[in-house]
Each structure stands twice: as C-alpha cells, then as structure tokens.
Amino acid sequence: MTVPSTSALFTTSSPSSSLSSLSSPPFTSVSRRIFLQRAGLASLAVAGSSVLGSCASGGGGTDGGGGAEKTDDNPFGVEPSDELSVVIFNGGYGDEYATFHEGLYTDKFAEAGINHKAITDIRQQMQPLFNAGNPPDVLDNAGAEAMPISVLADTGQLSDLTELFDAESIGFDGATVRDTLVPDAIESADYEGKPLVLNYALQVYGLWYDRALFDEMGWEPAETWEDFLSLCAEIKSAGIAPLAHQGKYPYYIEQLVFDMAVKHGGKEIAYAIDSLDAGAWQSDSMRMAADALLELKSKGYILEGTEGLDHIQSQTQWNQGKAAFIPCGSWLENEQKSVAPKGFQTTVAPTPLLPDSALPFECTRLESAEAFIVPTKAANRVGGLEYLRIMLSKEGAGEFTKLTSAPTIVLGAADGLDLSPGATSATALIESGGDNNWNYFYDKWYTPMRPKIETAIGELAAGRVTADEFCAQAQQAADETAEDPKTKKRTRS
C-alpha cells in the first residue's frame, strides 16, 4: 500500500500559524475554530513526514504491552518496566496536572520511563503516527487541532475502555471506576455500544454574569422567560446591554437556544436531534426558543454589533460591563482572567424557562470534554489504561481541579477544595441539576453538520430569518447529514 499523506493541494493555501496564539481557549469547543488557521501548515508537515517515512500500512507489530500478573493493584497486568508515552494538549489546562498523574504512575511502576509530550498541534504531530500505526499510549485529543474523534472511533483506532470502567477505582473504597463518574461521561464515551473515549473535564454551559454588578444593582437572574424580559428591560434602562454573544462563532448563542428548547421539551429534543430524526429541529420547543432569541433581538436587548465580535472581543465587552449576560462554558473565567477587572465575580446562571417547560430551572448542558484516548495500536496499551485509572483516582482528579479550577467527571473528587467564584457556581449547578443536566452529541458525531447549524443560528441571532426559517434550515442540514453516505449515523434515546 502506498504511504498515505495529506496532499499538497491542501497547501495551495497554506496560512501562517502565527495567529493561533492570539487566542488559546482551553477547550475543543472554542479553540477548534482557529484550527483552520494552522491547517494548511499541518498538511505540509504531514505530507513531508509521511513521504519520508517508511511504508505506513503498519497495523501489526504491537501486542499492546502488559503480560504481567493481574492483581488488584495492577488490574490490567502492566509490565512494570514498559515505557509509557503520554501526549497532552497544552492548552488552557496546561500540562502540570499530567506531570502530577505521571508522578503517580511512576510511584507505582518505578522502572517505567515516561515519555511526556505537551503540544498544541495534536493533529499535525499525531496524524502521521496514527497513519503509521505507531501512536502514543495515551493521547489527550483536544484543542484547536484535535483529530476528528468519530472518525478515529469508526476506523477502529480507539481501545475499548470497558475493562477500565469495570476496574476498581483508586481511593473510592472498592467502587468501580464506572460508579464514580457523572452519567454524561459514560454516555459520551460510548461509540456503537463500546466506551472508547474518556472525556475527562466537565464543562458547564449557561448564562454568565458578574455577581458583584448584580448585587450592586439589586438584580437577580430570572427563572421564567417573562421575568427575564423584565430584567432585560431594567438592565437596558441602566444603560447596559442585557446580552452579548460571540457572534463571529454562533456556537455560543446556540447554547442559549438549545438549552431553552431542551428545558421546554425535555431531553427527547436533544435525543431526536442527535439521532437525526425527521423534523427534530422543527419541534415546538425549538421554534419557541428561536422565537425567544428573536424577541431579545427585536427589543434591542442584544449588544449592538455583537454579531461581528469574536469570543475574546465580546467577552471583553462583557467584562467591561457593557453587557450583563453572555452565553459560554465554564472555561470563561479562566479565559478572561487577564481581562476581568478586579472584583469581577464570574458566575453562571441557568437559562430561563419558557412557559410550560418540562425540566426545572436548575439544570443545564453539561459536556464531558478533553478527550483522552488509548489507541488500539499503542505499544503499551495496558499501561495507557492504567494511566487513565490513575487520572480517575480521587487524588488524580482532585489535583486536576485544584490546578485548573475546572471540575472533572469524577464525582466528589473536588469536595472541600477552595474554588474560584466561577468554578464554585459551576460545581453548584452540576449538583443542583443532577439527572436533569443534559448534553448533545451531534456536533461531535456529525462534524460536517456543525458549521451548517452554526450558519443557521448565526442568521437567527442576527434577526435575518424567522424562527420557522431557522428550524427549516437546521432541519435541512440534518436531513443532508442523514443522507450523506460518508457519515455514520448514530442513535440515542
């Protein structure tokens, strides 16, 4: 077989990568947007490396390491002297936490050398290794240039994590790993009935505001749509725009619309959309939520010109008190650390409820993110599994939250830690939302659908289409995806 390599035709337009550093939000969902800026460069690197490499068909060769006796302490039978290679996305979370986890690993297997690598251009560096059948043992596939996870799953490149989830957890008195995780972590790990991806960090979406400002003005986030509108009127009369959003990337305002629709119609709304059901986007709930956004726009409750602002610009306006609410995920506080004025208290509120909503006010979209994977062709595959088990230990997960002030999927690992206002309110919402917290997967399952939905949401947020037109446009994108032979369909219920 010939050596796969990305074609030079991709690079006819190789852009400079110098910009990517301008904004480095820590999470896939945000930072993937700038991946394009580097993509051209990537292809050059890939083309070069694979052409020079040997035959890339690879495939055989590795047995995944291990072979030592399986004990309670070493449930996968890691061979203590096997080297472990760990590749971490060095984004907003940094890689300090990984160094800590690696320390725990070598405490256990003193002879094991660790090959630690912290990079930001995951795709550029990892794609040739995967193509050559020579991937690392643990990969944190996150950031602007993460590899398409559903494609990795479909091509059989990801290890089954069942063994890990059934193993005993460390530091939780005999519970299995599965028992210690939030439900979304289990669900989001699943591809065709098999857990393949460990999304380690837990992101909380909602409407963010400055607690200090709200206290000063005597405002309180509203629970119902009616109250929300009168709050907006009050905020506007104080000379502040009630809502800003990251208009250049409609993904953010999508969170508001989607969350209000799901709270109104129940989780089935998200299930239908993820399953590409006919008419999934044209439910009453989705239409009402879209209308709600249009109402905000037509009443002048949205910051003027926010449609053209990127995440940094709009969030900065929000930090400067020019807007009261902004939709975002729990990385916001960390992302704006250098911009937020002193005394600014980043706090999350759930989105308001449309009339006759099925779910309560206190719940939101929770997304397990920061996808850790153990490639099937990893040389020390079992070592990779053991490393993930260590990450999921009480000590390992607690240290992650301590270092990054971001919650993990491990329940109760951060109990008793002293957290920032943003992390505290996000953690509180994780708990108060409980089983009502929900998530969608269509954006990861069907990557080509994502920009189409964003285009539709962008038009809605700018008030250029009606709610019906928006629903029809989104539905068309879903139908096209359902008919696309290149896309693997998945269902959810």
Added chain:
Amino acid sequence: MKHGRVPFILGFLFPGLALYGVFVISPFVQAFHYSLTDWTGVAPEFGYVGLENFRQLWDDSLFRTALANNLLLLVIVPTLTVLLALFFAFLLNVGGGAQRAGVRGIRGNGFYKLMFFLPQVLSVPVIAVIWSVIMDTTPTGLLNSVLGWFGIGAVGWLADPNLALWCVMWVLIWGSVGFYLVLFNAALSSVPRDIFEAALIDGAGRLATFARVTVPLLWDTIQTSWVYLAILALDVYALVAVMTAGPGGPDNATQVISLQIAQNGFQFGAAGYASAMGVVLFAFTLLIAALMLRISRRERIEY
C-alpha cells in the same frame, strides 16, 4: 575541464530538484490518487471509490457557493488591483507637472512607494487582524465611529452577508496593490523617458498617454501580474479563515474552495473528498492561467 561540468551542474541541481520532487510533485500526484479513495486522513486503511467523490462534488451546494465566490474574486481582484497599481505607478513616474521640460514623477515619489508597499511587509494574518479590528461592528469600532461623525449608523461589515465578501476583497486588494505598484514602477522606469516626452510633444493628454503608451509598454508585466492575482483570488484562504465569521460566514457569504478543502480534509475526516476538491481547484487554476495567458497574448513591443 569540460568533462567535469555535467556532474558539477547536476550537483547544484539535484538538491533543489529532490526537494521539489518530494515536497511538491509527489504530494500532488498523491492527491490525485487519494481523490479516488474514501481515505479519512487519520487511519492507514482506505478503499477505492472511483469517481464517486467527484460525483458528490457536483451535488455539493456548499462547494458551488464557494466556487461562485471564488469566481467573483477572480474577476474583481485582478482587475481592480492591476488598474489601481498601474494608475499609481503611472502617477508616480510620469504624473508630475509637465509645464517645464521633461517628464517626471510627482513630488514625494519615494515616500508614496514606501507607503503603498508597506502592507507587503506584513504577513497576511496580521493584515487580516488589523482590518478585522478596523471593521469592528460595534458603534465604537474604528470605521463605525468615523461614520458616526457623519450621522451614519453602525455598519455590519464582516457580519453582514451582503458586505462580507467585499470587505475581504478590499483587504486583498489593499494588500496586493503595493507589490504590483512596485513591479510596474520598475517596469516603467526601464522605459526610456523619450517615449513619454515624444507623446507629450505630440499633444497627448495624461489619459491618452496612460492608455496608449504606458499600458502597451507594460503589457508583459501586466500579463504576468494577472495570472499571479488570479491564483491569489482562487486561494484567499488565510484572509477568509482569520477574518470571517464561522469562518466562511455569515450565511456562507465568504465561503471559498480552499476553506472547504481544509474543513473536509482536517475537520470532517474526509481527506479523500478534500483531495477531489483539491484536484478540481488544481485543474481550475491551470485552466485559468492558460486562458489568461492565451487571451492576453499580444505582439511584443521592443524598445
């Protein structure tokens, strides 16, 4: 001495040719190969699908939108850039007052040249960011505040689907004019002054001199510029990726082929399909270049 020459020349040629072969020719050939496969780009396995990718391209409405936008860029960018650059080069060289004997450029010629050339020194993404900030959509944005002085409300610029592509075009032209200005300027200065003076003495006005003397004399240079600018217009990846909403938005108003290639190849795990797009773009670029050279062929003027 003679027998040593061939290896000597080959010695110099080989490294360059080898690099070119490995990093340019070979990936190109591979792209043709992968355009016939369903390769994902992240796994070593792939299957052959014949011309299926090309058939899907035919039905891909997004690809058609991108193609249409590229065509619009192809028409407008080279035309305006060449015209502006020619015009400025002409002014700098022979636009000066003609009341006294001789033909000369306008005062401050060197300064203007420097100013026009400045964007060329900046990398494309830097230009993109600068202009994104200038075209800030809030009422306090740079351009919008200026408009505000005249009582004109905030303009959406890149956030307005009707304006976005024109904003990108403007930046593309703004960034290119300087280079072609210098190019034309160099070509013009190699034209003997007597020709312009002769035209002047014969009573030719500025416009006639420009159209009848300058343009024909610079035809070779213009022709080359045209092809380069056409290729630039078929690309515009960096500008679009950095400046536009989405990128490629709003409402796919700034969608271009290069963006589609990158999205399919790297984001959607459809490298085979993206290769097919690349092949189409390749053929298209080749065709345009050949056409432009053919159409614009004229007799060469010797001087």
